[in-house]
Amino acid sequence: MAKSIKAIKCPHCGSIKVSTIRPDYYKCDSCGTEFFLDSDDININHNYNYPRNNTDQYKAIRIVLFAVVGFIALMFIIGVLSSIFSKKSEPNYSTYSSSNTAEKKEEAEPLEWNYASNTLFLDKDNSPHVVVVGNVGTSRNRFDEGKDNKVYIGLFDPKTGKKEWVKQLMETPVELSSSDVNLQVFEDQNLYIIIKSKYIYQLDKNSLTYKSVLENYVKDAPALSTGIAKVEFKYEDYGSAYQIMNNEGQNIAYYPLINKSIPDKQLYDERRKKLPNPTTKTEFTFSSKSSSYPEEKIQLIQYTYYYQYGYPKDSPRFSWDKDFGGSGIFTDRDPYKKVLINPWQIKGARLISFKDFTPGRLYFQPVVVAQNDKTLLIAYKPTPAEDDPLQIQLLDISTGAIQKTVATDLKSIYGNGCLLKDGFIVKGSSDYYYFDNSGKQINKFEGYNPKFDTLN
Structure with missing residues (x-):
């Protein structure tokens, strides 16, 4: 049968731009549809092959990306603006709140003693007092480097627990540690206080006033005229006395109530001597x-x-x-x-x-x-x-x-x-x-x- 020559068109899009795959089999260059021709008649059989719509897909991806980036950018801008405004308003608010809170804490937090010693002490009327000597602070600043290292003396009523008074004992700041404060009542019934093996104070039973007595000892006792390098209390079994090393390195027992200095090697015999007016x-x-x-x-x-x-x-x-x-x-x-x-x-x-x-x-x-x-x-x-x-x-x-x-x-x-x-x-x-x-x-x-x- 004779064949008539006709232009081959894509049955899908009508384009004449086609390519031969094999005899009687073609592919549209425009839409990609593959088709073939029957030998009896000019019947075009076609196979629709839809490619992915890349344009729509990319558009959707771009929309999602823009949305994510936009959200992140919005959150960043909100954070920056919030930070700016909070910084502007913070000084007045924080100054008020922190200062007032600190004041309230200072008012509410009681003072307490650090490395203090205490003893029971009777005044001239036989009224009892608990005497406390040491550093003073709060529990928060106890270990602060800039804490107050002044030494204080306090009187408390042991019958009621009430404070009578707390005052600064000495001008020189002294940071105390364990066993740096020692207290002892002598035979004159006054209380004597040794600080840091260096300073000596007396609390008078009649007036309940205190004073340094170190200078008087150095002035009155020739053996102490060079100064005191170290001082401790003697055991009470020895009587009312100090164990002193003077600045010449001599070890001396000093009995202040009779202003008597005794070298250590002579003390054994002195304790056993017959008393002059017993x-x-x-x-x-x-x-x-x-x-x-x-x-x-x-x-x-x-x-x-x-x-x-x-x-x-x-x-x-x-x-x-x-x-x-x-x-x-x-x-x-x-x-x-x-x-x-x-x-x-x-x-x-x-x-x-x-x-x-x-x-x-x-x-x-x-x-x-x-x-x-x-x-x-x-x-x-x-x-x-x-x-x-x-x-x-x-x-x-x-x-x-x-x-x-x-x-x-x-x-x-x-x-x-x-x-x-x-x-x-x-x-x-x-x-x-x-x-x-x-x-x-x-x-x-x-x-x-x-x-x-x-x-x-």
Whole structure:
């Protein structure tokens, strides 16, 4: 059959721009449609092949990208504007809020003591005070480098817990650490204060005023004229005295109440010398547990000795022992006597007499707390059990008769308490306890760190 020649058009788009794939098979160059021709007739069979619409796809992607970028840009602009406006308005707001908050904290936060020492002190009227000496600050600035290192002295009423006054003790700032403040009441009943082993102050019992006494000591004692390099208190067994190293390096025991300087190597003999104008004095102590006679019980001892105000002394120590009659090396085969105190100690303590004040009574971990002309105040455990609390007992000082026994929950009581007209005060590990005459506890006062609001 004859074929007539015709222009081949794309059946889909009508374009005549076509390409031959193989005989009678074509592809439109415009839309990509593939088609073929039948041999019997000019029938065009076509296969529609739709390519992806790249233009629409790219347009959608661009829209999404523009939206994301626009959102990020909007958030950035809002953040910048917010920061600018907040900075402009911040000074007035923050100044007001921070300053007022700080003031409120300063008003609300109490002052407290840093590295302070305390003791019980009686004035001329036998009224009790707890004296505290140390640095003062708040809990927030305790460890600040720029903290106030001035040394203060404060008086508190242990019966009520109220502050009497807190004042600056010394002009020179001193940053204290543990054990830098030491307090001791001398025989004149005034309180003496040593700061940093260098400064010495006195609190007067009559006026409750304080002053430095270091200059007077240096002026009055020739051995101290070169100055004081270091000063500490002597143990109370030695009497009212200081242990001093002068600026020449000499170690001296100084007794300020009689203005007497004694080189260390001479002190042993000075404590045992016969006193020029002695009086007699009666005191009480407990014996120590004996290693030679462990079966012997601890005893409350009343002893009388020769005493002279301000002079060196040696307190007696009672404990059952073996007296071999002299010095040397001895064995149990050598003759000896069983004694409560050795003869050389009797001489050193200038003892006149002593006796068991309460025969037959049992005491564990006892301590003499205080005495006056009528009453002796002691504390002890009634059994050897470690977890047993102490009990307090008031005894007639003439007969030893028990006036009152008070149970407590205290595990420790120290020997610096006092007897008052309306009761008594004892010191625990760090607190002071006030009891009335019936034995009822009225107040517990925190002596270690009594907090207060203002200095005055």
